Amino acid sequence: MRTEEPRTIRLKDYRAPDFRISKIDLDFVLDPEATRVAATMKVRRTGNKSASLTLSGEQLKLLALRIDGKDLPENSYRTDAETLIVDSVPDEFVLDIFTEIAPASNTSLEGLYLSKGIFCTQCEAEGFRRMTYYLDRPDNLAVFTTRIEAGKTKYPVLLSNGNLVRSGELPEGRHFALWSDPFPKPCYLFALVAGDLGYIEDEFATMSGRKVALRIYVEHGNEPKALYAMDSLKRAMRWDEEKYGREYDLDIFMIVAVSAFNFGAMENKGLNIFNDKVLLASPETATDEDYARIEGVVAHEYFHNWTGDRITCRDWFQLSLKEGLTVFRDASFSADMRSAGVKRIEDVKFLRMRQFQEDAGPLAHPVQPQSYITIDNFYTATVYEKGAEVIGMLKTLVGNDGYRKATDLYFARHDGQAVTIEEWVKCFEDACGRDLGQFRLWYRQAGTPTVEAIGAYDAGTRKYALTLKQTVPPTPDQQEKRPMQIPVRLGLVGRSGGALPLTLEGENAIGPEERVLELTGAEQRFVFVDVEEEPLLSIGRRFSAPVHFNAPMAAADRAALMSRDGDPFNRWEAGQALATDVLLEMADTAKSGIAPRPDPIYVDAIADVLAHAAEDHAFAAEMLVPPSEGELALKMSPADPVAIHDARTALIRGIAEKHREPFEVLYRNLDSGDPFTPDAASAGRRRLRNVCLRYVSAEDTDASARIAEAHYRSATNMTDMIAGLAALSRMDWPERETAFTDFHDRFAGDPLVLDKWMGLQAGSPLPGTVAQVRALMKHPAFDMKNPNRVRALVGAFSANHLRFHEADGTGYALVGETLRDLDPINPQVAARMAAALENWRRYDDARQAQMRAELEWILKRPGLSTNLFEVATKMLG
Ligand code: 0A1
Ligand code: ZN
Numbered sequence: 001m002r003t004e005e006p007r008t009i010r011l012k013d014y015r016a017p018d019f020r021i022s023k024i025d026l027d028f029v030l031d032p033e034a035t036r037v038a039a040t041m042k043v044r045r046t047g048n049k050s051a052s053l054t055l056s057g058e059q060l061k062l063l064a065l066r067i068d069g070k071d072l073p074e075n076s077y078r079t080d081a082e083t084l085i086v087d088s089v090p091d092e093f094v095l096d097i098f099t100e101i102a103p104a105s106n107t108s109l110e111g112l113y114l115s116k117g118i119f120c121t122q123c124e125a126e127g128f129r130r131m132t133y134y135l136d137r138p139d140n141l142a143v144f145t146t147r148i149e150a151g152k153t154k155y156p157v158l159l160s161n162g163n164l165v166r167s168g169e170l171p172e173g174r175h176f177a178l179w180s181d182p183f184p185k186p187c188y189l190f191a192l193v194a195g196d197l198g199y200i201e202d203e204f205a206t207m208s209g210r211k212v213a214l215r216i217y218v219e220h221g222n223e224p225k226a227l228y229a230m231d232s233l234k235r236a237m238r239w240d241e242e243k244y245g246r247e248y249d250l251d252i253f254m255i256v257a258v259s260a261f262n263f264g265a266m267e268n269k270g271l272n273i274f275n276d277k278v279l280l281a282s283p284e285t286a287t288d289e290d291y292a293r294i295e296g297v298v299a300h301e302y303f304h305n306w307t308g309d310r311i312t313c314r315d316w317f318q319l320s321l322k323e324g325l326t327v328f329r330d331a332s333f334s335a336d337m338r339s340a341g342v343k344r345i346e347d348v349k350f351l352r353m354r355q356f357q358e359d360a361g362p363l364a365h366p367v368q369p370q371s372y373i374t375i376d377n378f379y380t381a382t383v384y385e386k387g388a389e390v391i392g393m394l395k396t397l398v399g400n401d402g403y404r405k406a407t408d409l410y411f412a413r414h415d416g417q418a419v420t421i422e423e424w425v426k427c428f429e430d431a432c433g434r435d436l437g438q439f440r441l442w443y444r445q446a447g448t449p450t451v452e453a454i455g456a457y458d459a460g461t462r463k464y465a466l467t468l469k470q471t472v473p474p475t476p477d478q479q480e481k482r483p484m485q486i487p488v489r490l491g492l493v494g495r496s497g498g499a500l501p502l503t504l505e506g507e508n509a510i511g512p513e514e515r516v517l518e519l520t521g522a523e524q525r526f527v528f529v530d531v532e533e534e535p536l537l538s539i540g541r542r543f544s545a546p547v548h549f550n551a552p553m554a555a556a557d558r559a560a561l562m563s564r565d566g567d568p569f570n571r572w573e574a575g576q577a578l579a580t581d582v583l584l585e586m587a588d589t590a591k592s593g594i595a596p597r598p599d600p601i602y603v604d605a606i607a608d609v610l611a612h613a614a615e616d617h618a619f620a621a622e623m624l625v626p627p628s629e630g631e632l633a634l635k636m637s638p639a640d641p642v643a644i645h646d647a648r649t650a651l652i653r654g655i656a657e658k659h660r661e662p663f664e665v666l667y668r669n670l671d672s673g674d675p676f677t678p679d680a681a682s683a684g685r686r687r688l689r690n691v692c693l694r695y696v697s698a699e700d701t702d703a704s705a706r707i708a709e710a711h712y713r714s715a716t717n718m719t720d721m722i723a724g725l726a727a728l729s730r731m732d733w734p735e736r737e738t739a740f741t742d743f744h745d746r747f748a749g750d751p752l753v754l755d756k757w758m759g760l761q762a763g764s765p766l767p768g769t770v771a772q773v774r775a776l777m778k779h780p781a782f783d784m785k786n787p788n789r790v791r792a793l794v795g796a797f798s799a800n801h802l803r804f805h806e807a808d809g810t811g812y813a814l815v816g817e818t819l820r821d822l823d824p825i826n827p828q829v830a831a832r833m834a835a836a837l838e839n840w841r842r843y844d845d846a847r848q849a850q851m852r853a854e855l856e857w858i859l860k861r862p863g864l865s866t867n868l869f870e871v872a873t874k875m876l877g
Pocket of ligand 1: 122124125262263264265266267300301323376379828
């Protein structure tokens with residue numbers, strides 16, 4: 001049990017620092033057990049005359065301190081576990097700090113650590129303080145130079161931010177490199193890499209004609225697997241010039257892929273560091289999903305160069321300033337590279353699964369949080385994905401031209417600064433002449449609003465009156481909520497399928513076929529005139545706001561929208577809404593012990609999807625996948641994992657049975673036999689064929705197992721292999737074992753591929769999955785110290801809705817135990833994985849009690865990290 005309560009940091013307490021460090025020269029003498037760090041800083045007092053200099057530092061051995069070249073006597077400064085305080089310092093001085101650190105025993109992967117023998121750093125959010133004492137806060141911008149010294153054989157490559165100034169040989173087989181970054185930056189963007197790495201190289205000519213060298217460093221042998229990332233990088237660089245007018249600024253841009261990394265990747269200035277999972281790809285080892293992810297993350301980190309690095313955050317409460325905006329930018333890029341409609345569907349699915357769940361539970365917080373214990377816990381779906389939705393709404397409200405004017409103003413006004421979300425919004429007000437007072441609530445109010453839409457048609461007057469009501473639910477710390485400004489994009493669809501013009505009462509000209517209403521009050525009425533027939537309401541097109549759109553509608557009307565809505569996103573949405581209604585009813589039936597049967601309205605509506613599948617493979621694939629078990633659980637109270645699973649399985653079997661022939665024909669015809677290319681069209685074709693596999697093997701009989709095995713055996717790329725294995729993972733037939741063994745033996749040397757093998761087993765609905773996961777935790781490829789391994793196995797298991805919520809509590813025990821074991825090794829990752837339990841109040845009493853017990857047990861652990869303490873306490877709170 002913790003003895004002292006960790007401190008809560010609040011936005012309202014923000015104060016500018018009393019000192020500024022404008023320049024820092026770092027010198028690293030690398031050694032796995034004892035790295036020496038010498039830091040020389042130019043310090044100037046900018047605030048309170050009598051303030052002591054307080055710097056942050058953790059897990060440091062302080063060797064010496066000098067002010068203006070003179071050693072400081074020990075009685076003139078103090079240190080504790082988190083700070084260094086020096087009293088009575090001059091107004092301007094040079095501070096030298098000499099520290100020693102032990103990268104080899106750093107398992108938290110914050111600060112300087114070793115990943116497979118490669119030195120690398122992770123400084124966001126507060127890792128820099130694990131190398132030296134510093135003003136480790138994003139509002140201190142300094143110019144960095146970095147000298148790195150190490151043994152040449154083991155560490156031939158020495159990298160840091162900026163441009164290489166000099167490098168050379170030293171006695172005793174050692175060498176050095178000196179890097180200089182001319183752009184002032186906060187220390188969270190600092191990076192250092194040293195190791196034996198191979199690389200690929202390319203060049204980019206910027207819009208003003210400057211040549212930029214591009215390098216991606218990987219483990220030797222992996223060079224070809226970095227080519228797709230390089231291609232993505234060049235496309236992202238061009239896109240940012242064309243769409244945002246942003247040009248790259250240094251002479252070189254480098255990416256390094258490492259195997260041990262807490263997140264996806266990191267936007268360090270000029271030296272991005274990537275988790276190898278989101279960088280390496282080849283047709284034999286990566287799925288289409290991996291390719292798309294790599295393209296998106298490479299773009300995301302590159303885009304941070306302007307939205308994050310050149311303009312950074314004043315404090316960590318402004319995190320969404322860079323993250324929400326950069327996610328919005330990478331999503332727009334992916335939409336331009338691939339199918340915009342399908343990308344939007346994928347993003348909304350993710351938002352609903354992760355962010356809506358977070359927003360409805362004990363960890364709910366606004367896009368701009370007001371307090372935290374550790375900022376690491378706020379790299380959340382709310383800050384990232386809801387933050388991106390907020391930017392999307394701004395763009396909808398001010399239009400494309402207004403958006404470009406506002407972002408141009410933002411870059412011009414704030415380049416080189418550490419700013420706030422408020423300053424970002426102000427740019428929109430100034431550039432577009434709008435008052436966004438109410439809009440700001442999107443940053444401050446947590447909780448997912450519900451927009452209820454009731455339409456009434458009067459055939460006599462040919463008017464359609466639409467009443468929109470909004471409610472924002474109470475969330476922890478925020479009981480009272482005010483109405484938000486919600487852009488509602490909508491259309492009216494005629495019974496025969498045509499779009500009806502949207503003319504509001506009082507307008508002279510005939511209105512457009514789609515428009516955006518601004519809902520600002522708790523309830524508002526919009527009257528459309530000259531509506532020639534009773535329309536079907538298509539509301540929330542392209543998901544115009546991160547809300548629950550609630551428009552009651554007959555099943556037959558939803559089925560009509562599924563095939564006729566002019567907006568593809570809402571065709572998909574209508575299908576999801578109908579499937580959800582059908583599945584929830586089936587789950588209710590299943591609960592009472594009766595075999596559930598699907599509503600024929602939905603099953604029949606699938607015929608139209610199949611008939612039009614050739615028009616857009618990827619879109620058809622999305623239309624054919626009913627909401628996941630996890631998504632359904634968010635809509636059922638209490639959620640019943642077994643009933644939900646049985647209902648969904650029965651629905652898929654019902655659809656398969658009804659449309660057997662078209663599924664078989666599609667499945668056969670989509671097999672092109674062409675060699676693999678990662679482009680969107682080929683990926684879409686594979687995706688649809690693999691969804692068809694789900695249906696043609698739906699019965700899970702021995703014949704199904706043979707189909708799935710044949711699919712696996714004939715696959716020529718990882719996407720298809722995984723689809724075959726995923727089908728087999730549901731089936732208790734010998735083919736399953738044979739195929740999994742075959743896969744294991746083929747990829748035994750490739751941890752990233754074995755992760756997929758582990759994940760599929762952890763996601764199996766078969767009984768015995770808990771035991772299987774426990775067995776896999778003893779597999780030689782499993783490593784508690786590598787976050788990718790833990791996420792692939794235990795993370796995948798906690799997303800297995802049926803087996804994680806096993807009635808006997810063994811699933812919870814497995815995850816609870818893992819969290820307790822992982823916490824002392826890597827608290828950041830442990831705290832993130834604890835989100836598996838955030839929903840505990842949504843289940844029946846018995847399951848609630850078991851999950852609660854796991855959380856209580858976590859809190860009793862001696863030496864618990866503040867990371868896990870914060871999330872577990874809030875979950876129980
Ligand atoms: N800024 C990175 C994400 C990131 C955040 C924290 C990290 O370590 C604690 C690492 C990476 C991004 O948005 O890509
Ligand atoms: Zn980011």
